[in-house]
Amino acid sequence: MPDLDFIIHTKKDLISAVNSFGFLPFFANPISGFSIEEHCEDDVWYQEDGSWKVWEWKGPVIRECGIAYGKFFGGKAAFVSRKWFPDFANYRRDGYDFEGRYEDGLVSHRDMEMYELINENAPISSRALKNIGNYRKGGKKGFETIITRLQSQCYVLVSDFTYARNKNGDEYGWGIAEYSTPEKFFGEDYCNTFYERTPEESYKKILRHMHRLFPDEDDEVIRKILG
DSSP: OOOTTOOBOSHHHHHHHHHHHSEEESSOOSSTTOSSGGGBOHHHHOOTTSOOHHHHTHHHHHHHHOOEEEEEETTEEEEEOTTTHHHHHHHHHTTOOHHHHHHTTOSOHHHHHHHHHHHHHOSEEHHHHHHHTTOSTTSOOOHHHHHHHHHHTTSOEEEEEEEEEOTTSOEEEEEEEEEEOHHHHHOHHHHHGGGSSOHHHHHHHHHHHHHHHOTTSOHHHHHHHHO
């Protein structure tokens, strides 16, 4: 079991924490100790120049370790380890691949449209996705709602972050999210393992794991966090 008193000093510490917990939201939430924010040294979480070291590590962690990242918990960002993502995706997808979900009438046309744009162009930055999907000023509405829902259902994830560069070639500003599907990011063979159990079996496995991590936490709180 992970040490709940761990401190994140380095990118390596962050990777170790994600792999130990299996699921790790970025920001503090109703479960005490279940976030990156609560375990970061002050100079890692926020610096006087306004930069966040841990924020800058997100892209390298995703690229180097194949860890899933997206708005997975209540519309808020979180990491899910490679070990736990198959059960997490199976539960959140309710056992459906995207096409099957659409054929059963469980997906709106607008969600299908955005999913197909991402799937056909992955990896694609949020800026490019808004342009080709016409989610610009005067165009379609609801970009954040749709992209967040697709992430919550584990049909879309953030595959990297890119940065604008100044005339000297130096990166600056907040990272721009790039989106992909798990099938494109991890590969079809890995994603086929999502459906080795029923969604109910995957959920129970995740729930048992969370109770082992936080044995004193109220069951209702854990269930609410899991969604």
